[in-house]
Amino acid sequence: MTTAKVSAPARATARRRTFTWRRGGAWLLVALAVAVSVLPFYWILRTALSTNGALAGNATNLLPADFNLGAFQRVFGLQSPEEAVAQGGSGAQIDFWIYLRNSVLFASITTTGAVFFSAMAAYAFARLRWRGRNLVFSLFLATMMVPPIFTALPNFLLIKNLGLLNTMVGLVLPYIFMTPFAIFFLRQFFLNMSREVEEAAMLDGAKHLRIFFQIILPNAAAPIATLALLTFIGQWNEYFWPLLVGQDESVRVLTVGLGVFKSQSPQGAPDWSGLMAATLVSALPVLILFAIFGKKIVNSIGFSGIK
Amino acid sequence: MTTLTRNASRTEHSVHRPLKRRGQSDLKIALLFIAPAMIGFIVFYLVPTLRGIYLSFTEYSILGDPTWIGTANYEAIAKDPLFWNALAVTAQYVLINIVLQTALALGLALLMHRVAKSTLIRGALLLPYLMANVIAALLWFWLLDYQIGIVNYFIEAFGLPKVAFFGSEEWAIPTQALINTWRHMGYTALLLFAGLQAIPSHVYEVANLDGASPWQTFRKITMPLLRPVLALVLIVTVIGSFQVFDTVAVTTMGGPVNASRVLQFYIYQKAFTESDFGYGSALAVILFVILALVAFIQMKFLKGNESDLD
Numbered sequence: 018m019t020t021a022k023v024s025a026p027a028r029a030t031a032r033r034r035t036f037t038w039r040r041g042g043a044w045l046l047v048a049l050a051v052a053v054s055v056l057p058f059y060w061i062l063r064t065a066l067s068t069n070g071a072l073a074g075n076a077t078n079l080l081p082a083d084f085n086l087g088a089f090q091r092v093f094g095l096q097s098p099e100e101a102v103a104q105g106g107s108g109a110q111i112d113f114w115i116y117l118r119n120s121v122l123f124a125s126i127t128t129t130g131a132v133f134f135s136a137m138a139a140y141a142f143a144r145l146r147w148r149g150r151n152l153v154f155s156l157f158l159a160t161m162m163v164p165p166i167f168t169a170l171p172n173f174l175l176i177k178n179l180g181l182l183n184t185m186v187g188l189v190l191p192y193i194f195m196t197p198f199a200i201f202f203l204r205q206f207f208l209n210m211s212r213e214v215e216e217a218a219m220l221d222g223a224k225h226l227r228i229f230f231q232i233i234l235p236n237a238a239a240p241i242a243t244l245a246l247l248t249f250i251g252q253w254n255e256y257f258w259p260l261l262v263g264q265d266e267s268v269r270v271l272t273v274g275l276g277v278f279k280s281q282s283p284q285g286a287p288d289w290s291g292l293m294a295a296t297l298v299s300a301l302p303v304l305i306l307f308a309i310f311g312k313k314i315v316n317s318i319g320f321s322g323i324k
Numbered sequence: 325m326t327t328l329t330r331n332a333s334r335t336e337h338s339v340h341r342p343l344k345r346r347g348q349s350d351l352k353i354a355l356l357f358i359a360p361a362m363i364g365f366i367v368f369y370l371v372p373t374l375r376g377i378y379l380s381f382t383e384y385s386i387l388g389d390p391t392w393i394g395t396a397n398y399e400a401i402a403k404d405p406l407f408w409n410a411l412a413v414t415a416q417y418v419l420i421n422i423v424l425q426t427a428l429a430l431g432l433a434l435l436m437h438r439v440a441k442s443t444l445i446r447g448a449l450l451l452p453y454l455m456a457n458v459i460a461a462l463l464w465f466w467l468l469d470y471q472i473g474i475v476n477y478f479i480e481a482f483g484l485p486k487v488a489f490f491g492s493e494e495w496a497i498p499t500q501a502l503i504n505t506w507r508h509m510g511y512t513a514l515l516l517f518a519g520l521q522a523i524p525s526h527v528y529e530v531a532n533l534d535g536a537s538p539w540q541t542f543r544k545i546t547m548p549l550l551r552p553v554l555a556l557v558l559i560v561t562v563i564g565s566f567q568v569f570d571t572v573a574v575t576t577m578g579g580p581v582n583a584s585r586v587l588q589f590y591i592y593q594k595a596f597t598e599s600d601f602g603y604g605s606a607l608a609v610i611l612f613v614i615l616a617l618v619a620f621i622q623m624k625f626l627k628g629n630e631s632d633l634d
Contacts, residue, residue, distance in 0.1 A: 043439045050432055051448045054510055057463055058451065060474065064466065076477045138361035145350035145357065153358070160369040164567055164615055166588055167608045170595055171372035171379065174386070194364020225353045254456035256570045261596065272458045276574050279462060289466055296462050303454050311447045318450065318514045 065089065065294035068104060072289055088294035104290075112266060113295070116274035120299075123188055123259065123270050124252040130193035132245045135200045136237075140229050142200065143207035144215075154204075161197045165257065173261050183265035192252065199244055206240040207233065243317045246310055250303050271299040380606035386599045397606035407607065409582050410590040413497055417586060418565040420501035425561055426554075428509050433516035434546075446517070449510030457507070457570030464503045465490065465575050490576050496584040500571050508564075512557055519553030520546070559622050563615050587611055 063081050064072065071083035087104045090096045092113050096104075141147075142154050172191050181187030215228055234241070256272045263269055269277070278295050279287065307314060380397055382390035401407050436446065452460060468475050468489040476486045489499040523546065531541045547554075569588040572578060578585035578593070585593075591611065595604030 040439060043435055046431070047435050047440045047445060050428075050435075050509075051445060053506070054449050054452050057467060057506075060467060061463060073472045076472050076474060134360040134364070137357045141350075141354040141357035145354040147349055147351040147354040150354070156370075157361075157365060160365065160373075162616065162619065163369065163373055164563075164608075164612055166567065166569070166591055167376050167612050168369060168372040170591075170601060170605055170608060171375040172368055174375075174601070175367075175372070177386075191364075191368040194368070195361035197369075200361065225350070225357070229357070250454055254454075254458075256456065256458050256573075260573070272456050272570075275458050275462060279465075279574065289469075289472075292462060293466060296459050300455055300459050307447070307451065307454055312443050314454070315443055315446045315450055315514070318511065318518070 061293045061297050061300075064290055065297050067290050069288060069290050070104075085290075088288075088290035089298075091288075091291045092295045092298055101291075104288075113274070113298070115266065116269055116271045117298075119185070119263070119268055120253060120271040120302075122185060123255075123263075124249050126185075126189045127192035127252050128245055128249045130189070131196050131199055131248055132241060134193070135195045135244075136203050136234065136241060137229070138195060139200050139203035139207050140225075140233055143204045144233070145225070154200075157195075157197050157200055161201075169258060169261060172258075176262055182262055183268055185268055188259060188263050188268060188270075191258065196248070199248065202244050203237070203240065206237050210236060243313055246306060246314060247317065250306065250314075253303060275299055376605050376608060379602055380609045382602045382605075384601040384605075386601055390602065393602070397603050398610075400603065401606055401610065406582065406585070406590065410585050410587045413583065413585060414566060414568070414587045416497050417501050417504075417568060418562055420498055421504055421565040422558065422561055424501065425505045425508055425512055426558065428505065429512035429516055429557070430554075432509065432513035433520055434542075436513065436517045437520040446510075446514060449513060451510070452507045453511040455507065458574050460503055460507045461571040461574040464499075464506070468499065491580060493580055493583040496576050496580060500568065500575070500584060500586075501565075503571055504565065504568065508561070512561065515557050515560075516550065516553060519550050522553075523549045555622060559619055562618050562622070566611065566615055566618070 063079070065088050066081035066084055066086070067075075068083045068085045068087060075082035085104075087096065087100075091101050091104065094113060138157075142150060168191075176182060176187040176190065179187070181190070210233065215232055254272065255270075256276075259268075259270045259273050260276075263273060275292075275295055279292055379390060381392060381394060383393045383396070384390035432449065455463075467473050468487075470476060470486060470488050470491060473489075475489075480486055487495060489495050527545055527549070528541065531545055536544065567588050568586050569592065572584050572586055572589050573592070576584045578589050587607070588611070591604050591607045594600050594607060
């Protein structure tokens with residue numbers, strides 16, 4: 018990746034420089050940008066650990082106002098409705114665990130399917146010779162241009178006609194076979210892989226299926242993992258399609274559930290601490306993935322963005 | 325990145341020669357490998373695209389069958405004040421977004437390139453981008469709350485009047501654009517940063533020897549060489565901004581009055597709230613055409629596919 022490449026002269030200049038006001042100012046701006054990006058997340062945590070009653074009186078206190086785990090209990094359904102109402106919640110039952118399960122199912126099924134089938138297609142586009150290959154590939158690429166809402170309306174009708182509204186199958190179907198981006202992303206890596214091992218295997222009479230499973234997939238483990246990671250995060254955050262197809266409680270995912278949580282707030286002041294606790298729990302899987310694979314994600318952006 | 329593609333095509337040519345010698349086409353096996361993706365492509369991309377265009381010429385209320393009504397939907401749209409309002413509102417959102425986001429991201433990318441290359445900093449800047457739009461929306465809904473939001477507290481502390489960020493017609497769209505800028509700033513900066521890293525350092529050394537000022541270097545070297553990446557970033561930003569939905573749906577629902585009813589939210593309302601799928605599809609076709617035009621014009625104007633490095 019280009020990001021990893023730091024030219025030697027540039028590094029030397031950097032080392033030679035000592036503190037100047039200009040450099041100090043530059044660092045200050047960087048620090049400011051980091052603060053603007055990260056501090057709001059602290060504010061989520063701080064609010065989630067406060068009680069609604071105390072929030073208004075302590076708008077600027079950096080620490081939680083009247084430290085309390087009630088908001089999290091409310092999110093996980095561990096509070097009685099009376100208790101919840103007393104703390105500023107709606108008292109309505111919110112099945113957070115079901116939303117969590119649905120999000121996990123939706124994101125992992127679509128990621129697994131899309132990455133695997135896209136890898137197969139990418140193999141055909143990168144390593145096999147057949148007539149019309151480039152034409153078909155350009156067609157696939159062109160679909161990256163079609164705005165999701167445009168296909169979402171007819172896809173909704175299709176899923177409805179198939180009787181799959183409010184089912185997990187209906188939710189995952191449009192994503193499970195491929196994403197144009199995944200095919201494009203993996204094709205780039207497959208094109209660059211060495212032919213030698215593959216050709217040796219060919220002479221041994223190995224067929225393409227074996228080459229794909231035993232040579233290509235293991236050797237491309239790193240880009241495939243990166244792609245899976247990015248796809249999973251994207252699917253976890255998906256809102257529009259689950260909003261259309263998965264309204265029912267039994268298949269509602271976290272993003273849609275959050276919107277519902279917000280609109281269920283009683284008249285007057287929203288249940289801010291409950292809302293922020295729910296937000297935090299919904300973001301947690303991505304935050305954990307980011308904590309583990311942060312470097313991988315950051316370095317893949319330079320590649321993934323430049324299509 | 326250009327290097328990568330060039331290498332790729334070179335490999336492709338050289339490695340295919342031995343196979344060609346055998347005069348064998350892999351069509352059968354290729355069909356097997358491509359079959360699942362092909363099903364997905366045809367059923368969920370190709371057919372819906374054609375069906376969407378067809379539906380835009382019909383009247384279709386989900387119950388019953390679509391009836392062909394020619395261009396009636398488009399004629400109605402041309403006279404629909406809500407459509408023109410949605411278009412204006414979306415344009416305002418896109419404009420604020422491009423200007424703010426590109427300027428901030430370019431500044432950040434330059435800062436990262438010059439002083440702070442650390443992965444930790446890049447990771448911190450990327451954090452908002454990894455959050456769902458819904459989460460970003462709820463977070464800022466709280467931070468910008470009129471009554472007890474921290475931002476309004478500071479505004480008041482500076483002796484200024486509080487701002488009804490989501491509740492006033494003049495602020496509804498700028499606020500949505502600011503939230504989006506917050507979420508995407510780091511990501512865009514990383515793309516530009518990658519572009520800056522790809523500019524060979526000897527170009528700068530020559531400029532240095534010639535006694536170019538930092539501003540001249542930026543204008544005469546950095547900007548032209550960054551152009552392909554910048555073009556791409558602009559296209560991605562514009563196309564992404566035209567499709568704003570999640571933030572609006574979670575915070576203002578198009579309000580107050582029509583102040584934040586962006587195009588995509590209007591399509592959603594027409595199709596799913598008023599179940600007028602024909603009209604909704606026609607609106608979606610218009611959005612599609614706008615996006616294609618924007619991409620085309622930007623590619624032409626910025627000559628995005630050519631690099632001065634070659």
